[in-house]
Amino acid sequence: MSIPGLHLTRIGSDDFLLEATRSLNIRDQDRLLEGIASRLQQARASRLYYDLSEQALIDPVYYAWLDALARTIRAINVEMVCIHMQPTAAFALAQFIREKPAFETALDIFGWQKTGQ
Amino acid sequence: MxxxxxxxxxxxxxxxxxxxxxxxxxxxxxxxxxxxxxxxxxxxxxxxxxxxxxxxxxxxxxxxxxxxxxxxxxxxxxxxxxxxxxxxxxxxxxxxxxxxxxxxxxxxxxxxxxxxxxxxxxxxxxxxxxxxxxxxxxxxxxxxxxxxxxxxxxxxxxxxxxxxRETATPITEIWDGVLTLPIIGTLDSSRTMLVMEALLNRIAKDHANAVVIDLTGVKNIDSQVSHHLIQMVRAVQLMGSDAIITGIRPEIARALISLNIDMSNVTTRASLSDGLKEAFRRMGIQVSHKAA
Structure with a gap:
């Protein structure tokens, strides 16, 4: 079952990679959250890598979407790691967040695995 | 006419x-x-x-x-x-x-x-x-x-x-994946933003896992700049790197506390060398004297 606006690919035994496409409609948040959580739960996933390489800017709306996704999947024991965050996106995001995000961050999948986290 | x-x-x-x-x-x-x-x-x-x-x-x-x-x-x-x-x-x-x-x-x-x-x-x-x-x-x-x-x-x-500006903030890759940024002189908002931009781009370019920001040469700091500094650390962390701040002078430390700056998510070390050791430790790198 595919979820419109994103590709969810299994990488390794318990890990998934989420790549958002330009057509991702985060206003349809509830349906997206349910779809992703259901897919991860069925596959007994333990980690979701969210690829942000195509996201040049993260505004409060997009951050709210990332935050909601991280909290939702944490409820089913899946941790979310954002990878490939662009300098412009990190710059913008650092301006308005006040607390530690609900997700972890890493340069890439390899970087996350290397640190043994 | x-x-x-x-x-x-x-x-x-x-x-x-x-x-x-x-x-x-x-x-x-x-x-x-x-x-x-x-x-x-x-x-x-x-x-x-x-x-x-x-x-x-x-x-x-x-x-x-x-x-x-x-x-x-x-x-x-x-x-x-x-x-x-x-x-x-x-x-x-x-x-x-x-x-x-x-x-x-x-x-x-x-x-x-x-x-x-x-x-x-x-x-x-x-x-x-x-x-x-x-x-x-x-x-x-x-x-x-x-x-x-x-x-x-x-x-x-x-x-x-x-x-x-470029010469005053040299970002150097001191080890594979470890960047150092010694900041010298007065930090103002525009300079902090420029340093932040240069640093983030360098992290992306070099795929740096850790950044050691050395403030030994910083004489004073104000409220706005200290917030920018925290933003810089946060942005580095968001990109997936570790940020370590070193060489905070006692007067700067006192200023940060009196300005109510939350340093709980920031790793600090006394000197640049301690900062580098911490970065190496996190990356699992061991530097030792050659056995006699």
Whole structure:
């Protein structure tokens, strides 16, 4: 079952990679959250890598979407790691967040695995 | 109506005069151009000076033949102004002096006024109108030259500032995946933002896992800058790298506390060497003395 606006690919035994496409409609948040959580739960996933390489800017709306996704999947024991965050996106995001995000961050999948986290 | 006609008469007479004496006017201003900018001054070549004089006279005739030569918003006036603006930039970039340019423009004005004197048919009223027109026009051209001079100076200052910023914040990859950023001098908001931008781009480029920001050389810090510093650390962490701040002076530490800056998510170490050891430890790198 595919979820419109994103590709969810299994990488390794318990890990998934989420790549958002330009057509991702985060206003349809509830349906997206349910779809992703259901897919991860069925596959007994333990980690979701969210690829942000195509996201040049993260505004409060997009951050709210990332935050909601991280909290939702944490409820089913899946941790979310954002990878490939662009300098412009990190710059913008650092301006308005006040607390530690609900997700972890890493340069890439390899970087996350290397640190043994 | 009579008043409106006068400038037209003056400009058409001036045009006629220019066309009649174009050879001698061009020769005179070329000669002066050679003295000021050519030869050993080496600012403009002979061909460049000749082309410049011809183009100047063409543009001047175009202005005089325009619907209203007094209109400083006309395309012809703008073309003449831009021409002087570009010439000034060219001469200033090559090391010429603005004083020489202004003297040269005044010389051109004098040459044209002298040429007026050769025309015996002009009435006093015509000569007065032509003089007024020329004086207004050349004042504007001198202003264009000064504008170019100021632009050039401003550009130089910006370039020097940029160079200073770059040399004042050298981001170095001290080990594979470990960047160091020693900050020296006073941190202000604009500098902090520039450092942050450069650092984030470098992390992406080098795939750096850890960044050690050394503040040993920072003398003072204010509320806004300390917030920017925390934002910098947060942005580094968001990109997936570790940020370690080292060398915080006691007075800076006291300032951070009195400003209620939350340092709970920031890793700090006393010195740059401690910071590097921490970065190595996190990356699983061991540096040891060679066994004897």
């Amino acid at each position: 009579a008043q409106q006609k006068k400038p037209e008469t003056a400009s058409s007479k001036l045009t006629e005069l220019l066309k009649l004496q174009v050879g001698s006017i061009s020769e005179t201003i070329e000669k002066e151009g050679q003295t000021l900018f050519g030869g050993s001054n080496n600012l403009l070549g002979t061909d460049e000076i000749n082309d410049f004089c011809i183009e100047f006279l063409q543009l001047l005739v175009a202005l005089l033949e325009s619907r209203d030569p007094h209109d400083d918003a006309s395309p012809q006036f703008h073309a003449l102004e831009m021409y002087f603006n570009n010439l000034s930039k060219q001469i200033l970039v090559r090391g010429g002096r603005v004083e020489d340019l202004v003297r040269y423009i005044q010389f051109m004005q004098r040459t044209l006024i002298d040429a007026l004197g050769n025309d015996k048919r002009s009435t006093v009223e015509d000569a007065r109108s032509m003089l007024l027109f020329l004086s207004g026009l050349f004042n504007e051209l001198i202003l264009a030259v000064f504008q170019a001079y100021l632009d050039e100076k401003e550009r130089t200052v910006y370039a020097q500032e940029a160079e200073l």
